[in-house]
Amino acid sequence: MDFGGDDDDTDTDEEEEELETTETMKCVSCKEDYGSRDAGTCRECYEEASETEEELKREIEDLKTKVNFLRFFWGPPLLSPPPFADVVLVASDDHSAASQPVPVPAHRAVLACRSPVFRAMLENKMEESLSGTIKIGDVSYDALRNFVNYLYTAEACLDENMAYDLLVLAEKYQVKHLKTYCEKFLVSNLNWESSIPVYAFAHQHNSKNLLDAALSLIMDNMEKLCKREEYTELVEKDPRMVVQIYEAYLSKQVNTAAKKEPATKP
Amino acid sequence: MDFGGDDDDTDTDEEEEELETTETMKCVSCKEDYGSRDAGTCRECYEEASETEEELKREIEDLKTKVNFLRFFWGPPLLSPPPFADVVLVASDDHSAASQPVPVPAHRAVLACRSPVFRAMLENKMEESLSGTIKIGDVSYDALRNFVNYLYTAEACLDENMAYDLLVLAEKYQVKHLKTYCEKFLVSNLNWESSIPVYAFAHQHNSKNLLDAALSLIMDNMEKLCKREEYTELVEKDPRMVVQIYEAYLSKQVNTAAKKEPATKP
Known part of the structure; x- marks a missing residue:
C-alpha cells in the first residue's frame, strides 16, 4: 500500500500549509473531519470498495452454503451411527478403553475419496478391504472418532493434544486439508x-x-x-x-x- | 450509505466555496486529487477497510479449499465409475436412448445425505432399496447424470434447458441447494x-x-x-x-x- 499523503508538499508548500489547518473533509465512514495529511480515498474509490466488500460477503455466504451442502450430516454428530456404513475403523492400541475398543463406522467411498492411503487399502483387496475392519495403531478412540468426523465434515474441535493426534493421522493417511488445519492451530499456539x-x-x-x-x-x-x-x-x-x-x-x-x-x- | 458531503455547506459557505476550488486531497487508492465534495474516507477508515477486504479474501480462500476437500472426486468427472457404488439410478423414460438406458452408479450414503426423499426411499426397505435400482421418470440420461454429479460436487454446467430439468429434479427430491442454484440461473436469464x-x-x-x-x-x-x-x-x-x-x-x-x-x- 502506498500512502501518497506526503507527495502533496512539493510545489505550493506555503499555501497548502495554511489551508491544511483550516480546510477539512468529512469522512463518509466514521463521519469525523480529516485534514489532507489524513486523506484516505475519494468518494468514487470508497463506493467501489464498498461494492467489492458486499460482493466478497455474498461470495462467502454462497461458499458457506456449499460447504453445508457438501458435508455429511446424519443428525447429532458422532452420536447416531451413519446409515449404509460398510466399514469400521478401530483404535487397535487404545489403552484408555478398559474392554474391547469401540468401532467407528464409516463408508468406504468417503474414506477412499478423502485419503489416497485408504483408497489404496480398500480398492486393492487388502486385509482391511476383505474384513471390513481398518485397524489404526497408536491412537485413542477419541482421536480416531474426531479424525473420521473430519473426513465427513471438514470440522474438528481442537485442543493442543487433539491437534497433535490429528496431525499424526493426517500425515499417515495423507489427508492434506486436515494436516494444514492442525498445523495452523499449532503454529498459532x-x-x-x-x-x-x-x-x-x-x-x-x-x-x-x-x-x-x-x-x-x-x-x-x-x-x-x-x-x-x-x-x-x-x-x-x-x-x-x-x-x-x-x-x-x-x-x-x-x-x-x-x-x-x-x-x-x- | 450516508454521503454526508452536503452537510459542509451550513456555516462558512463563502469561505469554503473558495477553498474547495483550490484545496484538494490526494486519494490513496486511485492517486487522483479530489475536492471536499468528492470526499470519501479518512486514512484510518481506508486502512481498516483494506484490512477487512484482506480478511474476507482469506476467508474465501479457506472456504474454497474446504469445498474442494468435501466434494467427491474420483478422477475425470462423470467418466470413470465411482468406486464402492452400491446403487444405480436409471432414467426410466429416456426416449433419447435407442437401446437400454445407461445406469448412473452412486452411493446410498451420498444420496441419503443430500436428499431426504432418497433417504426415506433407501432406509425403508422400499423396492429401490431392495433392488439397488432407483428409476427416475421424465428425465433424460444427461440431466440425471448432471443431477447425480451435483450431489457429489455441488457443481453443474447449466444451460437453460439443463437448469429447468435440474430444478424439476431438485424439487422432486428436495435438494434445496441445487434448486436455489437453478433458480438463480433462470432468474438471471x-x-x-x-x-x-x-x-x-x-x-x-x-x-x-x-x-x-x-x-x-x-x-x-x-x-x-x-x-x-x-x-x-x-x-x-x-x-x-x-x-x-x-x-x-x-x-x-x-x-x-x-x-x-x-x-x-x-
Whole structure:
C-alpha cells in the first residue's frame, strides 16, 4: 500500500500549509473531519470498495452454503451411527478403553475419496478391504472418532493434544486439508517454552509449516537455547535434528550479512 | 450509505466555496486529487477497510479449499465409475436412448445425505432399496447424470434447458441447494419473451424465487400481456394461474396508491 499523503508538499508548500489547518473533509465512514495529511480515498474509490466488500460477503455466504451442502450430516454428530456404513475403523492400541475398543463406522467411498492411503487399502483387496475392519495403531478412540468426523465434515474441535493426534493421522493417511488445519492451530499456539519439542515433533511427522515456525522461534532465542532441558534431551536423543538448527542459524547469519554488505563489484 | 458531503455547506459557505476550488486531497487508492465534495474516507477508515477486504479474501480462500476437500472426486468427472457404488439410478423414460438406458452408479450414503426423499426411499426397505435400482421418470440420461454429479460436487454446467430439468429434479427430491442454484440461473436469464411460460413452470414446480421474478416482469408489462400468444394459451390451459397474475397486479396497485396517499387521520 502506498500512502501518497506526503507527495502533496512539493510545489505550493506555503499555501497548502495554511489551508491544511483550516480546510477539512468529512469522512463518509466514521463521519469525523480529516485534514489532507489524513486523506484516505475519494468518494468514487470508497463506493467501489464498498461494492467489492458486499460482493466478497455474498461470495462467502454462497461458499458457506456449499460447504453445508457438501458435508455429511446424519443428525447429532458422532452420536447416531451413519446409515449404509460398510466399514469400521478401530483404535487397535487404545489403552484408555478398559474392554474391547469401540468401532467407528464409516463408508468406504468417503474414506477412499478423502485419503489416497485408504483408497489404496480398500480398492486393492487388502486385509482391511476383505474384513471390513481398518485397524489404526497408536491412537485413542477419541482421536480416531474426531479424525473420521473430519473426513465427513471438514470440522474438528481442537485442543493442543487433539491437534497433535490429528496431525499424526493426517500425515499417515495423507489427508492434506486436515494436516494444514492442525498445523495452523499449532503454529498459532506456539511459544518459546514449547518450541523445541514442537520442532522435534514437526520433524518426525513431516510438518513443514510447523517446523519452519518452531525453527524461526528457536533461532530468535539462540542465546537461551543451550540452557534448556529439552535441548540437552534432544542432543542426547537425536543430535542430527540439533545440527539442523545450527545449520539453519548459520545460513540465516550468512544471508543477513550478505544483505547488509551487498557486493559492489560484479 | 450516508454521503454526508452536503452537510459542509451550513456555516462558512463563502469561505469554503473558495477553498474547495483550490484545496484538494490526494486519494490513496486511485492517486487522483479530489475536492471536499468528492470526499470519501479518512486514512484510518481506508486502512481498516483494506484490512477487512484482506480478511474476507482469506476467508474465501479457506472456504474454497474446504469445498474442494468435501466434494467427491474420483478422477475425470462423470467418466470413470465411482468406486464402492452400491446403487444405480436409471432414467426410466429416456426416449433419447435407442437401446437400454445407461445406469448412473452412486452411493446410498451420498444420496441419503443430500436428499431426504432418497433417504426415506433407501432406509425403508422400499423396492429401490431392495433392488439397488432407483428409476427416475421424465428425465433424460444427461440431466440425471448432471443431477447425480451435483450431489457429489455441488457443481453443474447449466444451460437453460439443463437448469429447468435440474430444478424439476431438485424439487422432486428436495435438494434445496441445487434448486436455489437453478433458480438463480433462470432468474438471471429471465426476459419479457419468456416470462409467461417461466411463470407457469415456476408455478408447477413450486419455485417461489422464479415465480416472483417472472410475476414482477409480467406486472411491469401489463399493457402488453393480453396480446401475447402464451397468455391466450395459459388462459385456456390454467385460468387460475392467470387469475393470480391479476390478483397480484391489483394488490400492487392498491399498495402503491396507499403509499402515495397516506391516511392523515388516525
